[in-house]
Amino acid sequence: MKKYCLLLAVLLGGTANVFSQKKGFDYNFYGQVRTDLFYNSRSNSETVDGLFYMYPLDKNLDPNGEDLNGNSNSDFYTLYTRLGVDINGPKLGKARTSAKVEVDFRGSGTTYSLFRVRHAYFNLAWKKSALLVGQTWHPLYGDISPEILNLNMGAPYQPFSRAPQIRYRYSDRHFQLTAAAVWQSQYLSVGPKSNKAGETGTQKSQEFIKKSCMPEWYVGMDYKHTGLIAGAGVHVSSITPRVNSEVTDDNVTTTYKVDERITGVSAEAHVKYVRHNWLVAAKSVLGTNLTQTSTVGGYGITHIDPVTGKQAYTPLRTSATWVNVAYGKKWRPALFFGYLKSLGASKEVIDVLGTGTGLGQLFTGTAELTYNVPHWKFGAEYSLCNAWYGDEFDAKAKATESHTVMNHRLVLTALFQF
Template identity: 50%
Template sequence: MRRIFFLLASILFLLPVTAQKKNFNYKFYGFVRGDLFYNTRANMAPVDGNFYLYPLDKSPDAQGKDLNATPNGSFYTFTTRLGLDVQGPNIGKARTSAKVETDFGGFSSSTTMLRIRQAYVALDWEKNNLLIGHTWHPLFGSVFPDMLNLSTGAPFQPFNRSPQIRYQYSTSKIKLTASALWQLQYLSSGPKGMSEDYIKNSCIPELYAGADYTSNNGWLVGAGIHLISLKPRTVSEWKNPSDPSSEIQKYKVNERMTTFSYEAHVKYTGRNYTFAAKSLMASCLDHTALIGGYGISSINKETGEQEYTAFRHSTSWINFTYGNKWKPGIFIGYTKNLGTSKELISAEPVYGMGLNIDQLLSVNINLSYNLPHWQIGLEYSPATAWYGTNNLITGKVEDTHSITNHRILGLVMYYF
């Protein structure tokens, strides 16, 4: 950790010297953030509990007691952030810029680590913008909830930053976006867990195309379409079931799972309030912190090569905030499992997150006190998940029971 701070201090010391070049400027920004939280039970909550998603199902012990029905809570400051914006010099008529942003939310087995949040360069003409690097996934978009929780509306709002090449065309009211994306920190699930190999071996990046319209009276509306094409495996280890005496053999296979997702969003900004909403028909977006994934629809009996079918989820949220200094807000998110387009050969294995959840409903009520450079807030969030078993024919979840968690969050932030 001392080496990290020494490196940052060295950068801060050296940059003023190099920043005297003509048509070149930079600006540091960031915040110190502390999160104090309490949950009534165990949850799906990466980043050591800070990135809260949904309550976990019952896990009975030998006496039938629920192992997950245990309260938990902690206090962390590792989401403290430091960023650097750089501008210039121009290349022809293009304005150039770059961003480097980091926090301490990258985890090893024992401690927090410095990680890249964003790192990109951009070329900006009058109506055209080209970005190359690591930044927000376009499904996160220009409309997202205003709330205190670090998850920013996930698992109802996509949350992901990825390496990408993004082109945008903008007029005074219209913005068109096209992106090709790869994976780094937010990974798809598959036969060997979460890995970037599925998109790497695919040789087809994620693709997104979308459009936004901004009116003169505070409205923003838009929609987009997303494609993901994964190669879950390139090699199978298979024993022919029709020949009990045969041994397990390796076979080269050509497997692919390709699916589309669709989203629409709206936001209205009034004098001292905002209303926002987003709805998705989501498929295999578990790498964006949404519930989703895929299962196996067929197996070649000679080589073990598999075909796959994606789970479809309807996911929507609405968000309302009011005020500036004292700022109350409410967020409501809902997800429904719509099943698969093909029959599953088995309920296990399936690859993804929350695939045995039929419905998920979450409410978030928050109040923050805002001053220049300061934010202090309190948030209460009850969430209920309906767990059950997957119907192999439809992929839908049946015979459900509900699990509820109550989460309380206290937040202090100092911006600079």
């Protein structure tokens, strides 16, 4: 045991010496230890066993009429414990240099308790402009997100993703222009699981954006003045669902090379006002195929070539809006409301691919109370989510008849921040 303690002391001492020898650098270490206890009244669409919670699953009745998704669930986690470092470096020409590296223990998918990179980027800043290169928040997430205890930060109403990107910002007095080229890493687009023509099994994969050879694009403008941020942006994504198609005729399967692409244009508007312990924030998104941002949607198949199996697509459209109000400092109550509606496609479709494509509407109402003192936060949050699942759909994949499914969720959280 003494040997291990001695080794640790040497390593820490060596690290400190390295930092002290880096002239012109300034390091600020930070982090948190976070614990989350949650309860759901039924099964839900989620990742990490309910930590990243989305919406209740549809009813799945057994032969006796019992709902297989009607089971409650609960668990306790520390996976969002976090470590990070902000770095200010020496100038590069006339540019001020900085960087950030931040990790947590959430892992990926269903692989828990492993380091996961949250942010990793460097930034070059001039008098009025800045260039960021690396992974950080997706521009659709932006600088405005709801203040809630749920770790999904308002998804699927709020686009949620951290992504590799090259982002340029220009600021002049109260206005800020943002332009970014964005790729995918941990949050991925949905596409076909099979190359067989007409099959609509889905998967999330990085292959769809890699094979498109085209990043996502975002351009937005913000107005900032005395606690107010208001702005809007436009986002374009273009992915390649398949490059090969398998067609079976008379029990003989032939593979064809195909050129497929689905392009979507989305828009968002946001506002946030902070003054005298008040927070009022809202965002509205008209989204097309934004499955890589933890929301609902996808695209439909409009045509299948009878010879090659090549498929043509059209994006599914969704409208999502959230509003968040909070007041206080030490004791801080907050309310959150989110509403999402599936608008279907602009063309008639044969079938659809995506996430939550069976939803017609979605509503969430949340109430929370947090107790905040230096370095500590304790909170409790109750959330009600009502999902309308389609019983009948028109030719453009929009629900015309639906039934409701409801989930009650309780979250208890404690954070030690350093």
